[in-house]
Amino acid sequence: MGKGAERAVPTAEPAVGTRRYASLCPPYDPDPRYTLRMQQHHDHAHGSELSEMQLRVRALETILKEKGYIEPAALDELIETYETKIGPRNGARVVARAWVDAGFRQQLIADGTAAIGALGYGGRSGNHLVALENTPSVHNMVVCTLCSCYPWAVLGLPPLWYKSAPYRSRAVAEPRAVLREFGVELPAETEIRVWDSTAELRYLVIPLRPAGTEGWSEEQLAGIVTRDSMIGTGVLEPPAQGAR
Amino acid sequence: MNGAADMGGMHGFGPVEPEPNEPVFHADWEKKAFALNLATGVAGLWNLDAFRFARESLPPPQYLNTSYYGLWVVTLETMMLKHGVASREELAAGHALAPLEKAPRPVTAAMLANMVRCGSPYDRPALAPAKFKVGDTVRARNMHPKTHTRLPRYVRGHVGEVVRIVGCHVFPDSNASGAGEDPHWLYTVRFDGRELWGPESDPTVRVSVEAWEPYLEAT
Numbered sequence: 517m518g519k520g521a522e523r524a525v526p527t528a529e530p531a532v533g534t535r536r537y538a539s540l541c542p543p544y545d546p547d548p549r550y551t552l553r554m555q556q557h558h559d560h561a562h563g564s565e566l567s568e569m570q571l572r573v574r575a576l577e578t579i580l581k582e583k584g585y586i587e588p589a590a591l592d593e594l595i596e597t598y599e600t601k602i603g604p605r606n607g608a609r610v611v612a613r614a615w616v617d618a619g620f621r622q623q624l625i626a627d628g629t630a631a632i633g634a635l636g637y638g639g640r641s642g643n644h645l646v647a648l649e650n651t652p653s654v655h656n657m658v659v660c661t662l663c664s665c666y667p668w669a670v671l672g673l674p675p676l677w678y679k680s681a682p683y684r685s686r687a688v689a690e691p692r693a694v695l696r697e698f699g700v701e702l703p704a705e706t707e708i709r710v711w712d713s714t715a716e717l718r719y720l721v722i723p724l725r726p727a728g729t730e731g732w733s734e735e736q737l738a739g740i741v742t743r744d745s746m747i748g749t750g751v752l753e754p755p756a757q758g759a760r
Numbered sequence: 761m762n763g764a765a766d767m768g769g770m771h772g773f774g775p776v777e778p779e780p781n782e783p784v785f786h787a788d789w790e791k792k793a794f795a796l797n798l799a800t801g802v803a804g805l806w807n808l809d810a811f812r813f814a815r816e817s818l819p820p821p822q823y824l825n826t827s828y829y830g831l832w833v834v835t836l837e838t839m840m841l842k843h844g845v846a847s848r849e850e851l852a853a854g855h856a857l858a859p860l861e862k863a864p865r866p867v868t869a870a871m872l873a874n875m876v877r878c879g880s881p882y883d884r885p886a887l888a889p890a891k892f893k894v895g896d897t898v899r900a901r902n903m904h905p906k907t908h909t910r911l912p913r914y915v916r917g918h919v920g921e922v923v924r925i926v927g928c929h930v931f932p933d934s935n936a937s938g939a940g941e942d943p944h945w946l947y948t949v950r951f952d953g954r955e956l957w958g959p960e961s962d963p964t965v966r967v968s969v970e971a972w973e974p975y976l977e978a979t
Contacts, residue, residue: 569787569789569793569827569829569830569833570787570788570789571854572833572837572851573789573792573793573796573833574789574792574854575850575851575853575854575855576796576833576836576837576840576846576851577792577796578854578855578856579840579845579846579850579851579854579855579856580796580799580800580845582855582856583845583846583856583859583860583864584860584863584864584866585799585800585803585805585845585864585866585867586796586799586800586803586866586867587866587867587868587869589869590799590866590867590868590869590871590872591792591795591796591799591869591872592869593869593872593873594795594798594799594869594872594873594876595785595791595792595794595795597873597876598784598794599784599785599791602876603784638877638879639875639876639877639878639879640875640876640877640878640879640880641879642879643879643880643881643882644881644882644883644926644927646924661766661767661768661912661914662765662766662767662768662812662816662910662912663765663812663815663816664828669879672784673784673794675778675779675782676779676782676786676828677776677777677778677779679828680773680776680828681767681770681773681824682773682774682775682776682777683776684767684768685767685768685769685770685771685773686773686776688768688769688914688956688967689768689769689914689956689957689961690961690962691962691965692962692964692965694776697775697776697777697778698776698778704964705964706964707964707965707966708962708964708965708966709950709966709967709968710965710966710967710968711948711968712768712912712967712968712969712970713970714910714911714912714969714970714971715882715910715926715929715932715946715970715972716882716929716930717926717946717948717970744778749778
């Protein structure tokens, strides 16, 4: 038997790693709109990745349930929680409270985890929360260059752009250029603090309260706080005349 | 490790394109990928740091050409193989082929709800006083471990200022390898943009990272 044949029939199991993995599941042909590299718009999740991923996820779910690791109905409620219950409305309530209640604002700055806990928020990706207050001279902006760390407890799951290579690569190096892509133009002298979430700390930006909202109720204020303003890629504009 | 996940400062990825009225998930399989990942975490099959290390260990071309939740799926497969939860034959067949000798305690909806409500705090009792204090000038070590680390390349070797003592936290570099939590003091360290990106860069930019004490040295 020649050497080539010996190599073709390995007798020992190779260590589990990416090489062995690659032979199991070779890289598929992804929709370029859908990958981390280019990604972004994918109004229609397209062809090859969708069907392949459907099959692979179904296999994982089936195996884990058949072996008894997960109860068959365990996943639905979790998915529903993040689709309907935990999202940026939570953070908007925190921000609105901080705008109208100076004592709460102080507590939020001093101990973000305790302050959001007082409003009933916390837990997963919210155990160590730090609130960052924007001022007329300092603008805060949050990123996770290594992946996707994000304050789920107050903002829900992150949008695709937050997890994408363009944002992760550029937010720390040219935040002003990134902000322009969100339609945000800050004064040239504004200090921009970019917070790269490299540990289990999670950040919530408290945006500047827009002029023209004097006398608004907490609930009305919560209604104008956008998700992006709490990440730091958005600012809040004064409301149109008569809007409230 | 110096993998494809460590993207800060890279060029060539193009503009950020926010999607108006973006849904939480873009396909049903993403929902399942998300939920399965959290459920296997609750099952205690591996820890979050080990999962992150497996994900960033994917070859860079594959990492960059895979969607976000696609990476979760690939990593889940890798971890299930590595920990003997499934065989390659089972992944290919899409079914369990051999029953477990000892049935695990199955993860329930109530256990998942509890995980969402309680989370998993990463702070631990301190075993020694913090070495640095707020205001100290520190240098991020010039280190390139092939194992898991949370010190991004773009700050290594650079000098910054401690702006917050976070607490004593689980050390991912140790936890990812199964060597235990080995908690260390964690700091927020702020760098001037010009220190990181050179004298031509925007003078109004400050960038901070969270850094464990072993990542830092006094200047």
